[in-house]
Structures are given as structure tokens and as C-alpha cells.
Amino acid sequence: MGITVVEVTKRFGDFVALDDVSVAIPEGSLTALLGPSGSGKSTLLRVIAGLDEPDSGQVSLGDDDVTHLPARARGVGMVFQHYAAFKHMTVWDNVAFGLKVRKRPKDEIRRRVSELLELVQLDGLSKRYPAQLSGGQRQRMALARALAVDPEVLLLDEPFGALDARVRKELRAWLRRLHDEVHVTTIIVTHDQEEAMEVAGQIVVINRGRVEQVGTPRELYESPANEFVMSFVGPVNKIGETFVRPRDISIGLEPDGESTEAMVERVVHLGFEVRAELVRDDGQHLVAQLTEEEAQALELERGLIVYVKPSRQTVFST
Amino acid sequence: MIGRYALRFGALGYLAFLLLLPVGLVFYRTFEHGVAPAWDAVTSPQALHALWLTLLIAAVAVPLNTLFGVTLAISLVRHRFPGCGLVNAVVDLPVALSPVVVGLSLYLLYGTGGWLGGLAGHGIKILFALPGMILATIFVSLPFVVREVVPVLREIGTDQEQAAETLGATPFTTFRRITLPAIRWAVCYGVVLTTARAIGEFGAVSIVSGRIEGKTETLPLYVQSQFEGFNTTGAFAASVVLALIALATVVAMRMFRPGGEAS
Amino acid sequence: MGISAVALSRREAVLSRAGGGIARGIAIGYLSVIVLVPMAALVWASRSQGMGTFWNEVTKPEAWSALKLTLGISFLVAAFNALTGTAIAWVLVRDSFPGKGFVNAVIDLPFALPTIVAGLVLLELYGPNSPFGVNLAFQRAGIVLALLFVTLPFVVRAVQPVLLELDREMEEAAESLGAGRFAVFRRIVFPNLLPAVLSGVALAFARAVGEFGSVVLISGNIPFKTEVSSVYIAGQVESDNPAGAAAVSVVLLLISLAVLLLIGAFRHWRTRHDR
Numbered sequence: 001m002g003i004t005v006v007e008v009t010k011r012f013g014d015f016v017a018l019d020d021v022s023v024a025i026p027e028g029s030l031t032a033l034l035g036p037s038g039s040g041k042s043t044l045l046r047v048i049a050g051l052d053e054p055d056s057g058q059v060s061l062g063d064d065d066v067t068h069l070p071a072r073a074r075g076v077g078m079v080f081q082h083y084a085a086f087k088h089m090t091v092w093d094n095v096a097f098g099l100k101v102r103k104r105p106k107d108e109i110r111r112r113v114s115e116l117l118e119l120v121q122l123d124g125l126s127k128r129y130p131a132q133l134s135g136g137q138r139q140r141m142a143l144a145r146a147l148a149v150d151p152e153v154l155l156l157d158e159p160f161g162a163l164d165a166r167v168r169k170e171l172r173a174w175l176r177r178l179h180d181e182v183h184v185t186t187i188i189v190t191h192d193q194e195e196a197m198e199v200a201g202q203i204v205v206i207n208r209g210r211v212e213q214v215g216t217p218r219e220l221y222e223s224p225a226n227e228f229v230m231s232f233v234g235p236v237n238k239i240g241e242t243f244v245r246p247r248d249i250s251i252g253l254e255p256d257g258e259s260t261e262a263m264v265e266r267v268v269h270l271g272f273e274v275r276a277e278l279v280r281d282d283g284q285h286l287v288a289q290l291t292e293e294e295a296q297a298l299e300l301e302r303g304l305i306v307y308v309k310p311s312r313q314t315v316f317s318t
Numbered sequence: 319m320i321g322r323y324a325l326r327f328g329a330l331g332y333l334a335f336l337l338l339l340p341v342g343l344v345f346y347r348t349f350e351h352g353v354a355p356a357w358d359a360v361t362s363p364q365a366l367h368a369l370w371l372t373l374l375i376a377a378v379a380v381p382l383n384t385l386f387g388v389t390l391a392i393s394l395v396r397h398r399f400p401g402c403g404l405v406n407a408v409v410d411l412p413v414a415l416s417p418v419v420v421g422l423s424l425y426l427l428y429g430t431g432g433w434l435g436g437l438a439g440h441g442i443k444i445l446f447a448l449p450g451m452i453l454a455t456i457f458v459s460l461p462f463v464v465r466e467v468v469p470v471l472r473e474i475g476t477d478q479e480q481a482a483e484t485l486g487a488t489p490f491t492t493f494r495r496i497t498l499p500a501i502r503w504a505v506c507y508g509v510v511l512t513t514a515r516a517i518g519e520f521g522a523v524s525i526v527s528g529r530i531e532g533k534t535e536t537l538p539l540y541v542q543s544q545f546e547g548f549n550t551t552g553a554f555a556a557s558v559v560l561a562l563i564a565l566a567t568v569v570a571m572r573m574f575r576p577g578g579e580a581s
Numbered sequence: 582m583g584i585s586a587v588a589l590s591r592r593e594a595v596l597s598r599a600g601g602g603i604a605r606g607i608a609i610g611y612l613s614v615i616v617l618v619p620m621a622a623l624v625w626a627s628r629s630q631g632m633g634t635f636w637n638e639v640t641k642p643e644a645w646s647a648l649k650l651t652l653g654i655s656f657l658v659a660a661f662n663a664l665t666g667t668a669i670a671w672v673l674v675r676d677s678f679p680g681k682g683f684v685n686a687v688i689d690l691p692f693a694l695p696t697i698v699a700g701l702v703l704l705e706l707y708g709p710n711s712p713f714g715v716n717l718a719f720q721r722a723g724i725v726l727a728l729l730f731v732t733l734p735f736v737v738r739a740v741q742p743v744l745l746e747l748d749r750e751m752e753e754a755a756e757s758l759g760a761g762r763f764a765v766f767r768r769i770v771f772p773n774l775l776p777a778v779l780s781g782v783a784l785a786f787a788r789a790v791g792e793f794g795s796v797v798l799i800s801g802n803i804p805f806k807t808e809v810s811s812v813y814i815a816g817q818v819e820s821d822n823p824a825g826a827a828a829v830s831v832v833l834l835l836i837s838l839a840v841l842l843l844i845g846a847f848r849h850w851r852t853r854h855d856r
Binding site: 046049050051070073075076077078080082083084086087088097098101103129130131142145146148149288 | 751
Binding site: 344412 | 611672
């Protein structure tokens with residue numbers, strides 16, 4: 001079922017965590033709430049989950065107004081950044097917890113838990129305790145646990161934040177595949193734009209308690225609504241009031257009337273691409289991105305004088 | 319919701335009944351007949367001597383236990399040695415052991431027929447004299463500094479000390495400038511506990527001292543002798559002094575309590 | 582680094598290790614003189630007239646009755662503390678109200694107050710002069726009250742840190758999975774608190790078994806009725822029966838050691854799931 005948030009405000013003392021936030025999450029989608037720390041994205045997730053109540057506004061799951069309903073009655077599944085594993089229970093008991101609390105019959109529990117453990121590839125570890133699992137395994141267990149009660153909505157609060165880079169990448173792909181299979185409306189909170197772009201079908205960019213933009217990864221990259229969104233979803237050069245992506249800085253060895261002279265300060269080879277740090281003759285520093293071939297064609301090296309101009313640029317009307 | 323209020327008032331009610339009533343009563347009974355009788359009782363030569371004796375014993379026991387406590391804590395945490403577990407158990411014993419048993423063991427050790435009973439023959443009087451009382455007080459107040467310092471030492475780990483070593487500090491300098499400041503508050507807290515225990519000790523000292531009025535009577539023992547002599551004002555006046563010390567202890571404990579508190 | 586500097590630091594290392602060893606030796610010597618030797622003397626004295634006498638002294642009607650009374654009441658008091666101590670710790674950690682800091686501090690009062698003062702006050706409050714009209718002197722109820730007073734801090738202070746550290750997200754996860762408040766407490770909070778509660782109970786039990794000063798006034802020390810073991814031992818010393826006193830003392834010593842072992846086991850149990 002879809003989720004609708006209407007004009008929600010939430011304060012903690014003097015601090016306004018959410019300021020009149022309205023968002024619509026389509027049914028069956030995988031949406032990311034993207035923003036820096038302190039932006040309010042986790043608060044929004046917790047309000048949707050029912051762990052915090054908004055000061056004003058409305059939250060609906062499907063057609064039901066759940067604003068004042070506590071978490072246990074909403075049928076949401078939640079996964080926390082630090083796993084929140086029940087450390088005194090085995091993996092099996094962790095996953096079975098929601099079913100036991102609902103007093104489901106024993107065979108149903110056995111069947112469902114085995115199914116889920118297989119789905120998350122933890123079958124065989126069911127008798128272990130969380131302390132004996134790796135971070136990635138614990139998080140997969142947490143997902144299985146959340147899915148066990150057939151939630152209408154799956155909420156993930158920076159689920160991969162505590163894992164190392166390689167495990168993070170693996171789990172991202174894994175989550176995407178899982179969503180394709182299970183089709184539960186899923187919201188993932190993250191501060192990592194790469195993660196959001198890779199995993200989500202729709203991204204809600206939040207900053208300082210306000211929604212900055214909602215759109216597909218492509219929409220956000222190609223048509224950012226403002227400076228914040230543009231610089232958050234990818235690196236950007238700010239030249240006065242104009243914004244240029246590193247990819248959109250074209251470099252030539254000869255001036256052509258529109259281009260400006262610049263000197264190459266540093267060339268960084270990142271394997272498949274090259275990042276060049278330049279300084280224009282007016283003192284403006286730029287970062288450009290080119291392929292390995294393009295760099296070689298220019299014989300790019302430190303100290304080289306080149307001529308740069310933006311092939312595409314964005315200006316925001318205020 | 320109701321549950322929360324019920325729990326809160328139940329718990330607070332129990333505490334008020336169990337703790338506040340007694341403390342209130344101590345002050346009430348003492349000053350029931352006016353301040354003057356209480357003051358006279360507290361400043362009688364016997365009472366003053368008892369107070370002085372109590373403080374003297376504490377003044378010997380606490381520093382010794384502190385020195386011991388810090389030394390042993392460092393040995394236990396930083397240098398693994400055979401018998402660590404046994405030492406740990408022995409250090410914890412005074413907390414779980416009856417003070418009467420403590421007193422008796424000293425009575426048997428230093429009394430006639432005991433292994434060190436011969437000391438009395440050489441003019442070194444342990445029982446029914448100050449040394450025995452000091453030994454008993456040291457015994458019962460032994461663990462506190464150790465038990466407070468050990469977890470702190472464990473928690474801060476050796477990183478800082480190792481960093482100091484790479485920067486050229488000698489072990490002694492490291493101890494003085496890195497370790498000691500790090501355990502400072504734990505030591506303070508331990509000292510407060512040790513002092514409170516030393517001053518308040520009753521059972522062990524009772525057996526070991528013979529309760530000779532004016533000579534081997536500490537303030538807690540004085541309270542008892544006054545009560546048995548039907549001099550309730552005297553007993554309560556001395557109790558007020560001890561209660562005030564206890565309240566000061568509670569305040570000091572709150573100030574120095576290491577790590578997280580409830581509030 | 583020059584050669585002389587290396588030699589200097591090596592010598593320092595040797596000296597400091599030797600110094601450390603000496604300090605440790607002195608500390609252990611101190612521990613032995615203060616605790617081990619007296620304990621050894623106690624055990625030796627209890628057996629000095631043979632195991633037969635030891636056993637007789639312990640099973641003498643008065644001694645045995647005192648032991649049974651002591652253990653029974655201590656167990657009761659410790660169990661009661663399990664409930665009240667946990668409840669108080671919960672209120673102090675999870676609840677908030679004006680004066681909470683004061684209440685939190687006051688928990689330490691039974692530790693700081695000399696036992697004889699506590700005993701005197703309890704006698705005045707609940708004995709023949711009681712302003713409430715009750716008279717619990719010379720009764721077991723009086724002993725229970727005194728022991729409740731002195732054992733108050735143990736369970737509270739054992740549970741508080743565990744409750745503070747408890748991962749709130751575990752409770753939130755349980756809630757999101759559909760558990761009601763009571764289910765969350767029963768299935769999540771309680772199992773994680775249990776080892777700490779039991780440690781506190783064990784300490785409270787040990788303290789209650791050995792308690793002397795607060796009990797000696799209000800109980801009246803009536804043999805077979807209100808005489809606890811610690812008072813019995815003191816009486817035996819005064820009656821010039823050191824062997825009898827020593828025998829019962831050794832029983833109490835063994836109980837203390839058993840409790841310490843138990844607490845160690847609880848600590849091990851508590852940390853086995855941590856990583």
C-alpha cells in the first residue's frame with residue numbers, strides 16, 4: 001500500500017526536525033529518503049513507523065489515517081542501522097519473534113521462518129546468536145525478521161551504514177533483487193547519494209526538515225530543483241551563480257573564443273576515469289572529469305595550459 | 319499510562335517509608351528536648367573521645383587502603399600474574415562477609431592461644447587496643463578503591479599509555495601524568511566509599527575492641543553504650559553526628575559517581 | 582637513538598618491572614596480612630578441637646535455629662528486593678519527575694549510615710516507643726524491616742547501569758513487530774536484566790546473612806525466636822566459647838564464598854551475548 005504524509009511538523013524542544021513535510025510514496029516502490037545528517041530523514045521515517053508522533057499533520061497508510069496509531073498496530077517492518085538484534089535470542093528466535101507475538105501456530109512459524117532464512121541466505125545459521133554473526137549477516141537477519149510478519153511497508157533506517165564498503169555494495173544489490181521479488185512498499189533512509197541513486201526508483205531529497213525535491217535518480221541529476229540538490233547528488237563546480245558538472249567541462253588545447261585559459265594543477269587517475277584539478281587565469285578553481293582516452297589524447301599533465309568552457313551549465317532562479 | 323504513575327508512586331512511597339522516616343526521626347528525637355541537652359551530650363569527654371578515635375582510625379585505614387587499592391588495581395589489570403583470580407576473590411570477600419566473622423577472626427588470631435597471640439606478651443597490644451581496631455576497619459573497608467579503579471583502568475585501555483611511551487616517557491612519568499589523572503575520579507569515589515565504611519563500622523570493631531569506654535570506644539560503639547545506659551539523648555546526638563557524616567557521604571558519592579547516572 | 586640511550590631505557594625497563602613486581606608483592610602481602618591470615622586462623626580455630634566438636638557446635642539447637650532463621654529471612658528479604666529494587670531502578674532510569682536526582686542520591690543512604698544508627702532509629706520507629714502504635718521489637722518482622730533497610734541499594738545499583746545501557750532500538754524493533762508493552766518487557770527487557778538482578782540479589786543476600794548492627798537492637802536476640810547467626814556468634818564470644826563461635830563463623834564464611842562464586846557466574850552469563 002502507498003504512504004501519504006501530509007503537512008507533518010515535528011519539533012524536539014526548540015529544534016524543528018520536520019517543517020511542514022508532505023510526501024507521497026507509491027505502492028510497491030522503493031523510495032529513498034536522502035539527506036545530510038540532521039536533515040530530518042530519520043525522523044520522517046520514525047513518524048511513518050509510528051515510533052514518534054508528529055506535532056501536526058497526517059500520516060496515512062493506504063486509505064487509513066494512522067497518525068495516532070502506535071507502531072505495533074501499523075503493520076510496518078523496520079530495520080535499524082545498528083541491527084537492533086535481540087542479542088539474547090538465536091537467529092531463529094529473532095526471525096520468529098513477530099510471529100510468536102501474534103501467537104501464530106507452530107507449523108506456520110516453522111515454515112515461514114525457514115522460508116525467510118533461505119531467502120536471506122542464512123539457513124544453516126539459525127542456531128547462532130547475533131554476536132556470532134558478521135555485520136552483513138546480522139542485517140540480513142534483521143530484514144528477515146521484519147519481513148516475517150508480512151508488513152505492508154518496509155522501513156530501513158540507514159541499514160548499511162555500519163558495514164564496510166564492500167559488504168555495503170553487495171547488500172545494496174541484494175536489496176534491489178529482494179525488492180523485485182517481494183514488491184513491498186519500501187523506504188530506505190540514507191545520507192549516501194550513490195546508494196540512493198543505485199537502489200531507489202524514487203528519491204526524496206530532504207534538508208533541514210524540508211523536502212527539497214522528489215524524483216527519479218535521473219530527474220534529480222539532470223534537472224535538480226536547486227543548488228542544494230544539485231551539489232548533494234553529485235560533484236559540482238560553482239562559478240558565481242552558475243553550476244557545472246565536472247563531466248560537462250570540455251577541455252581543449254587551443255582557445256576558441258568562448259573558452260578561458262586555465263592551468264592543470266593536478267591529475268588523478270581513478271582507474272576508468274581521470275579527474276583534473278584546474279585553475280583558470282581569473283583564479284577560479286575547477287574540477288573536471290574525463291575518460292582515460294580523452295586525458296591521453298590531450299596528454300594531460302601537471303602544468304599544462306589548456307582552454308576550458310562548460311558544455312552544459314545550470315542556473316537557478318531564486 | 320496509569321501503570322507508570324502507579325509504579326512511580328509505589329517506588330517513591332516505599333523509599334520514603336524505608337529511608338526518609340528513619341532519617342527524619344533521628345533529627346527529631348535528638349532535638350526533641352531542645353538543642354542544649356543534645357549539644358551537651360555530643361560534647362561530653364566520652365563522646366568527643368569516641369569521635370576522635372573514629373576519625374583517627376579512618377585516617378589510618380583510608381590512606382592505606384587507597385594506596386593498596388591503586389597498586390593492586392594496576393597489577394590486576396595491566397600485568398597478568400598467576401593467582402589473579404584468587405586475589406580478585408579475596409579482595410571481594412569483605413563485601414560479602416559478616417563483620418562479626420571479621421572481628422572474630424582477628425580475635426582468634428591475636429588473642430591468647432592464637433598464632434600471633436604472643437605479640438601481647440612482647441608489649442604489642444593488638445586486641446582491646448587501637449591496632450586491632452585499625453586492622454578490623456582496614457579489613458571491612460578494603461575492596462572499595464580496587465573495585466572502582468579496576469573497571470576504569472580496563473575501559474581506558476593501554477592506548478594512551480603506549481602513546482606516552484612512544485613519545486619517550488618513562489614508566490613512572492607515564493603513571494604520574496597519564497594513568498593517575500585518568501583514574502583520579504574513580505579513586506575519589508573509592509575513597510569516599512572507604513571512608514564511609516570505615517567510620518560506620520560497628521560489628522567487627524565491637525568484638526575486637528572490648529568496648530572499653532573512654533579508651534576503645536568509637537562513635538558507633540558509643541551510640542550503643544549510650545542506648546544501653548538509657549541515655550537516649552546521648553545516643554541520638556551521636557547518631558545525628560554520624561547521620562550528618564552519612565549525608566555528606568551520599569552527596570560526595572553523587573558528585574564523584576563514575577560513568578552514567580540515572581538522572 | 583644512541584647506544585647509551587638504548588641501554589638507559591632498557592635499564593629503566595628492568596628497574597620499572599622490578600619496581601612493579603615489588604609493589605605487587607607488597608600489595609599481596611598486605612592483602613594476606615589483613616584478610617588471608619585472619620581467615621586461616623578462623624578456619625584453624627574452628628577445627629582445633631576436631632571436626633566432631635565443629636559439627637556439634639554448628640548443629641547445637643540454638644546455633645542451628647539461628648542459622649535457619651538467618652538464611653530464611655535473608656532469602657525472603659533478597660527476593661523481595663528483586664521486585665522492589667528493579668521497580669525503583671526502572672523508575673529512576675525510565676521515568677522523570679522533579680527531585681529525581683535527590684531520590685537517586687538517597688538510595689546510597691543505607692550504605693553510608695552506620696548500621697547501629699539504623700538499628701537505633703528503626704527501634705524508635707517501630708518498637709515500644711513507636712509513633713505509629715506498632716511494636717515490632719522482639720519480633721521477626723523487626724528483623725525483616727532492618728534487613729530491608731540495609732539491603733536496599735544492592736539490586737537498584739546493580740540494575741541501573743544495565744537498564745541505562747539497554748539498546749532502546751531492541752525495544753523499538755520489538756514494538757514494530759507487534760509486541761505490546763508487557764510483551765516487550767517480558768521478552769526483551771527482562772531477559773537482559775535478569776543476570777544483573779540476580780547479582781544484586783546475591784549481594785543483598787550475603788549482606789543480610791551477615792548483618793549485625795541494625796538487627797542487634799530491634800530483634801531482642803531471643804534464642805530460637807529472633808536470634809540471628811551474627812548475634813549468636815557475638816554471644817558465643819562473650820560466653821567464652823570461641824570454638825563454637827568459630828564453627829558457626831566458618832559456615833557463614835562458606836556461604837559468603839558461595840555467593841561470590843555465584844555472582845562471578847552471573848557476570849559471565851551476562852556478558853556472553855555481548856560483542
